[in-house]
Each structure stands twice: as C-alpha cells, then as structure tokens.
Amino acid sequence: MASSEVALGSAKVVGSGRSTEVGLVELCRSGDPQAFAQLVSLHEGMVFNLATRLLGNPEEAKDVSQDVFLQVYRALGRFEGRSSLKTWIYRICVNQCRNRRRFWRRRHTDSACPLELMTASEEAQIAADRNEASPFDGVARREKAALVHRALQKLSFDHRVVLLMRENEGLSCAEIASTLGVAEGTVKSRLARARDAFRSTMLRAAGEGA
Amino acid sequence: MNCREVLASLSAYVDRDLSGAGGHAIDAHLESCAACAAQLRGLRASLDCLAALPRIAPRESVASRVLDRLEVERRGPGLALLFRPTAASRPLMLPSLVHAAFFLVAAAGIGFALQRPLVGPSAWSRVGTEEYPEVVQVPRVTSAALADGLLSEGAEGSLFFETRLARDGSVATVKLLEGDASEAAPVIEALRRERFEPTRLRGQPVVVSVYRLISRLDVTAPRT
Numbered sequence: 001m002a003s004s005e006v007a008l009g010s011a012k013v014v015g016s017g018r019s020t021e022v023g024l025v026e027l028c029r030s031g032d033p034q035a036f037a038q039l040v041s042l043h044e045g046m047v048f049n050l051a052t053r054l055l056g057n058p059e060e061a062k063d064v065s066q067d068v069f070l071q072v073y074r075a076l077g078r079f080e081g082r083s084s085l086k087t088w089i090y091r092i093c094v095n096q097c098r099n100r101r102r103f104w105r106r107r108h109t110d111s112a113c114p115l116e117l118m119t120a121s122e123e124a125q126i127a128a129d130r131n132e133a134s135p136f137d138g139v140a141r142r143e144k145a146a147l148v149h150r151a152l153q154k155l156s157f158d159h160r161v162v163l164l165m166r167e168n169e170g171l172s173c174a175e176i177a178s179t180l181g182v183a184e185g186t187v188k189s190r191l192a193r194a195r196d197a198f199r200s201t202m203l204r205a206a207g208e209g210a
Numbered sequence: 211m212n213c214r215e216v217l218a219s220l221s222a223y224v225d226r227d228l229s230g231a232g233g234h235a236i237d238a239h240l241e242s243c244a245a246c247a248a249q250l251r252g253l254r255a256s257l258d259c260l261a262a263l264p265r266i267a268p269r270e271s272v273a274s275r276v277l278d279r280l281e282v283e284r285r286g287p288g289l290a291l292l293f294r295p296t297a298a299s300r301p302l303m304l305p306s307l308v309h310a311a312f313f314l315v316a317a318a319g320i321g322f323a324l325q326r327p328l329v330g331p332s333a334w335s336r337v338g339t340e341e342y343p344e345v346v347q348v349p350r351v352t353s354a355a356l357a358d359g360l361l362s363e364g365a366e367g368s369l370f371f372e373t374r375l376a377r378d379g380s381v382a383t384v385k386l387l388e389g390d391a392s393e394a395a396p397v398i399e400a401l402r403r404e405r406f407e408p409t410r411l412r413g414q415p416v417v418v419s420v421y422r423l424i425s426r427l428d429v430t431a432p433r434t
Binding site for chain 2: 033036037040041044045048049052053058061062065066069070073141144145147148149151152163164167168173188191192195196198199202203
C-alpha cells in the first residue's frame, strides 16, 4: 500500500501507507465502526487466504478470520505501532490458525481431520481465474494448484507458515521474524528446511501423479 | 565448496542473501555439478508453483459479522434483542397489530350501531337493570298544567302521587301513594288532564312514571 485513500463515513484519511494505517488505527480506537469496517476490508483478503492455505478448509478459515478481527479490535488499544499493522494481524492470524489446528487435533485423528482436504471452493476459485489463455491452461493450472496444495499439507505447520508467508504472501524474512516473534536467523534456517521439504514433497507428488 | 555445503546454502542463494564470495563459489560449483544444478532448478520450479498459487478471496466480507458480534458483546444479548429494530426483533408483531386494529374498528362500529358500548367500565353494562334503572330526561308538560290555585287552596298535609305516562305522552293512570284521598281528589283530576311530551329512550318511546310530592308547610323564621 504505497499510497492510498481511505474514505470513511465520519472521517477521510488520505496519505501514504504508514500514515493511513496510523490514522485508521486511531479512528478504530476512538470507536468508529466504519473505520473498523474499513480496516477489516483492507486486510480480510490476506487473512482469509493465509488461513485457508494453513488450515486447508475455507469454512474453518472464515471462522478464523472472524476470530482474528475480533481479537484485532479488542487488542487495538495495545497495538504500539512498532511493527506494521499488517504483520501484527498476520501474527494474530497464525496464532489463531495454530490454536484451531490444535483444537481439531485433540478432537480428531489426523486421518479424520477435515483440514487436510482439498476444498471444492478452491477448485472453483482457480477455475474462475480469467487469465487462462485456453481451457487446457485452466486444467493444467488446476492440477498444478491441487498438487501444490497437497504438498503443502504434508509439511509441518511451522514450515507451512514460513513458506506461505515468504513465497505466497511475499513477506521478507525480517517481516516474518517480526510476525512470528523469532530471530531473523531462525526464520532463514526454518525457511531453508521448509523449502527443501517442499521441493522433495513436490517431486514425490509429481512422481506419484505421473 | 562441496555439494553438501552448496545444498545447505541453496535457500540463501535463491534469496540472493549470500555475500559476494559465497555467491561466486556456488556459481562456480553449479557450473561444474549437474546434480546440484538440477536441485536448484527443482527448487526454483517448486517455489514458482507456490508463488503462482491463486489467492483465495472470501465470498462475503466478514466485516459485518465481526461488527455484529462486537455489538452483541457490547450490549449483551438481552439488550441487543431489545434494541433490534422492531420489525426484526418481532416479525409477527406488525401483522398482529393490523388484525388488532381491524378488530377494534369493527367492535367500535358495532357499538355505535347498537348505541351501546361493547367495552368499558363494568358499571355501564349494569345500567338498565332493576338495580341501576336507566336515566331518562324528565318529560315536559305540554298542556293542562297543574293550576297554582289548586295547589294553594288544597290540602294542608302532604300528597304523594305517581303518574304513569303512556308512550304517546298521555296520562295512563294517576295513583295516590300517600296522603288524604278526599283532599287529593281534585288534584288527581287535574293530573289526569295533563299531557306530556313522549319520553324516548335510545330513540324509542317508552312508558315512564312521574312522581310528585305536594306539600304545604308553615315555615317560621327562628327568633334571634
């Protein structure tokens, strides 16, 4: 968000990304519901996408998204602005997904856990992509996306987190470190192991599919 | 630099996170080692697939749901129910009000038609019974009024009469209820010649009784 204009019912915040973010947070703290709705609409896409990739289930991801923004609202008074709002929300999202996953693991065995399933909505989402040059491209992309999804679900949760944040969300190692509350070196080593595991899994999955 | 060291640094190499010397050493190794070069190609291809994953957007915004939950938490569920719009909180109330309004209008119309209130204080419904006779206006004398002379020259005691009037206002009977009958005879004759305006109750002519007390008293002022 290099430059943005956030139009609100009670206020209009115009400026660079950081100043807009600060203004939005201040409005939310003052209890402006429209400002909070704007904050949610700005970040719900990234939260939902990450939660769906981490949990593998869009219905669970929708519930988690609500919980994430409820926690954001309650904790906004404690947000000090040392990290960006985006990484702060990412941290809440990852923690919520981890808790949800633990909850499911306590209740179900791994094989019965619905979070590991490839979702029909994701298939539909991929099929809805209009950038495909031909129907064959669409089929190829769907198959590749399903392959990647299966490979991701075979990784550990921590590896999945760093890999998705780095490769899919485009966060830097410093931002991931800030999000997870660990040292940057830890992120890099964890990312190296996650990449290696993912590459191996992709190779195996491609071999099984061939 | 051997293959093991190169494979351990491939992640940093992909991120261009190595120093100049380290990067050059890996470049040199990859040119001479086909296995490590294949590992790098495989890594880049898999990461490209990951980066190309389509972003999944929610079908509907969660903002409204979050704000609703915050509203319920802020007010508490009981108050939230009270402060909801009337149509939302009690969807059957408005149709019921329409029916109730029709019922009230119909009841009021029937009441006006019968000229009797269907609803109201319970005492109203008791009017017209023996305990609470209905009140009618005192019928007015239209002819042959009682002569003042007859009263002044008549009996000295008290006479109490009941005059029963027919529906057309004529005198049906005159009855002496109390007093000397001989003294009352001329008065009774005079009362029988009287005629009254017909008495009506709710628009209908009715039979009524008129009671009269004729008394002659000597009144003296008290001495002071």
